[in-house]
Amino acid sequence: MVLLERVIEEMKDDTPAIPIDRKNLLVLVDRLFSESYDGEPTATGLANTPAFVPELFLRYCETLQQSNRLDYGSLLHFARKLLADNPGVARLTRLAWRFVCVDEFQDTNRAQYDILRLLVAKERPNLFVVADDDQIIYQWNGASPERLQALRKDYGMEVVQLPENFRCPPVIIQLANNLILHNRTRTADKKPLVARKSAKQYPGLKALVFDNEETEVAAISTTIREAGWNAEDCAVLARSTKLLERAAHELTKRGLQPYLAQRKNEFECASVRWMHAALRLANARHDREFLRRTSVAWQAFTETVIEVNEVEAVAVLNGGDFLRAWVETAQERAGSETYRDLLKRVTDNLVERLAFIELLEWFWSQNWLDDPLEAEEMNTWKELHGALMREHAPENITLHLYLQEVDLKSKAAARLPGSIPCLTVHGAKGLEFKHVFLIGMADEIFPSYQAVKKGYESREMEEERRNCFVAITRVQESLNISWAQTYNGYAKKPSRFIEEMGFKFQKTAK
Template sequence: MTMLELESLNVNQRQAVDWNEGPMLVLAGPGAGKTRVLTTRVVRLIQGTPDKRFRVLALTFTTKAAEEMRGRVAQLLGPTMRRARLTTFHGFATDVLRQHGSHFGLRPDFTILNQDADRHLVLRDAMEQAGDAGIPSGATARGVLPLIDRLLRDGQDGREQQDAPLPFAAPGKEWIRPVYRSYIRLLIEGNHLDFGALLVCCLRLFNERPRIARDYGVVYPFACVDEYQDTNKVQDLLLRTLYPDRNANLFVVADDDQTIYQWNGASPERLRRLQQDYDMRVVQLPESFRCPPEVVDLANILIRHNVNRAPNKSPLASAVDSSPSRAVRVRRFADCAAELSWVAADIEARSLDPGTCTVLARNTKLVRAAAAALSHAGLPSHVVKRKAEFESPLLRFLHSALRLSNRPADLEQLAALCRAYQDLTAARVLPDDVEAESVFAGDSLLAGFLSAASACAATDARPLLDTLRDDLHDRAKYREFAKNTLAWRDRHRRTPNIDTDEETEERSTWGSLTREIRHQLGADPPLGQFLQQIDLRQKTPPPRPTDVQCLTIHLAKGKEFQHVYLTGLAEEQLPSYQAVQGGSSAMEEERRNCFVAITRVQSSLTLTHADSYFGWPKQPSRFLAEMGLHAGSMAC
């Protein structure tokens, strides 16, 4: 165990870290060291009470952020790390339901549906069961799913006696209630949950069995929550149910100026209600250890145009020395093709290391166009995107085989395994044949697959089936099966349809994820728990060190980059078309998007805009004028 060093904290950071009991809100601006403050507080609470047994709960929104926090805390706490639980909201709900979900019929080995296609299948059945509820004749699962998601984000648990007002314009939509109830029931009966249902069912458990919620509150009397401004209603309700006391030890880190997920249920008003309801002491961290003074000045000027902000909020202040070169530049172009071509040329002209540069845009279409322009110029690029499932045949085979081993009668996983095996080996195995073979193998679909696949296996595929049989089916050694499956690939040729770059990336991702999970759960967690953790995590491959990263503003949140090119600063781009057509609340959210984008910068910020995008004429973004920046002369 390493003793905590607090002298390097500034006065406000130290005040937050030293806070003992009662509720506190830390308003932390971009680059203010909030993660350090949160993790240091966790460590101080534990190191300062060596004779106590209570645990500290720390919640955040992404598995990457949780893993970073765990790494920092483990370094300082050593063996006493067991007293800290650092996880995401969904990770916490998964653990709770694995232990207590049996109260409403959920088994501990439940699976997590992270693909809309799988959710559509459940929803179609739910719509059929609620067929006499007045569902519009043209309604489809794809069209109804967004309404289901709204109800999930609203925390409605699907019990008829618990119907609450619908969180959207309700005339003619009362039919959604029986559909939603059927959807939740079918998820539980099928022993699987989607991400929204994880939180809803955890909340339902705490409401139906308040003693369980009280027990968690006793075990975790101190809670620390990161990025609270991003919570939706069900997450807020979950936290309040765990900590209903107005004097609870609830330590919340947030920044209302970075609330950019209103489409997912986040709201600046929710943060203010929390502060009022718990009468929270407020500490502000306005000092940015990331952004140059010129960028901080722009951010302050921009965000002042938002009316819906925390009262008496201190402006950002930069703790970074001014750059000897210009930290902020503005450029204008005739069209977006010229804009993005210039960005690529400018990176080369400034002799910048591509790996220190990022291109941001408000929408995915412009991000992809930027990556194409960089590639055309010979610069390596990486489009950052969310990826819930593996896509290469090798990793799909590995993942679906593990899932089928965990759920031996799962026909959907059998179909996925058959597809992956065919893509991997060019050998076709039909699910119907597997089901027939399984009758003679104790109704085990995995044994039936081995029998059917062995009958037509080429020489190269036999060692793959051997490790599937010996390591997974016979001995249930899933780690050895995974290791030997990857080793099989190294010894055997690839079929022509396989993208070797994608496979290499996903193998690296698999390795990173399994190391994270072992670090969190121990060297050999049960297969069901391992798979739940895999499903909770994104499968996005990391960029190479030499890549220019291209990503949307939403995906850039929580990150920082040396050199940022913010493209598309035009009306109906940033701000978006929807915000321009919407009201003041939508425009304030777009302004926060711009605020988040420019405060990713560590060294230089280049703002670009064009007179037309994809053939449509556009005016310069109002945000340029609000920041006091000239729209810029035409760049060549």
């Protein structure tokens, strides 16, 4: 995002129409990377996009290269270009890696498939893939049912079907088979799933209707306690995060510990956010965006304002070193001995020498804001730090490597023992739980409003159906499906997927 901001600033005078909402621009650029876009102004992928996008895309690629930085989308972009523009490199790569295995192939986007085609020659297709077209739930990220068809056509793949399922009870498998048969874009000769688990191992299956979402989520804790289940054996799944947040709130209120699994890319507590920003500035001392972030976080942390322009003026006197200039400016305005001591340690361990690990260990030992979020995020950072120390020898860890590793990791707290995961369907993919509560099974929620609006045979509806297929096949023992007659005061009908599964309501709860 920092580099994109820099490109936009450079283009601002020539292209005044660039919107303020730049996060959406980053999403657009990432989508173009996934579609193997190369900057052509007439490409089909540019439909309904602003006229400045091709130039923005090309400048962003140039800036990434000049900065020696790549994000995930651009890694795919430049890897594909390297292989496509240099056939010799592709040929040598094929010689080094004669056999290729791809797991979860159904999730690949066009750029990934283009790379695969460059790595695996059609005349010697030593290629093995694992895929399930009933689990394509990342269309928004470039996945497509047509890609599996293209694979079979391009390489003449022999298909070996493995329909046996060892996770789910027979009744769940029957529901899943009933549901997914409503999708048209499936492998034509695909076999139905076959359960290998005994029906006797299965304790229960319920479809419940409630008056509203409050009573729906409140019933989860009641069911867990009445059944005598261990909390860690249960999971709450939903299509959207909003309903999960309500469920987590109700679980907490009723004495159970939820784990709301959400990716968190940045620290949020002011003190922790400031230290992270200061490390980034120490690693790139001429970067104005990192300077701005350091100042903003410091103001939130200490209520002291340090203007970016003022620091830039001071930096002119010391070779443009923004970190040194920022610390000097902050020291002049430090309002307490605590902050003066902190800034002195930053001077000693970041400005004059890079002893950042020593600085961090001292920083974590302090209680800066008496804030539960501070304690949580410091613990999370320390866990990330510990994992990094175990993976690399401390003497080999540069600040650049350290930040690269930390920045790639989620800053969300780890799941506590005995907690109940509250997951979106996408977040639950690949996992399994003894007891699953699938909530919010109402039309315009699951399936989503957009899918309902597009219609029964739309790509959006088929992907929602695959989402539901993934959700119910997380079950090892029991499944509770529920919907409410109203959400946020609006009347809702039960999800069409309930009927498609052949599920019958067994109980009405008030």
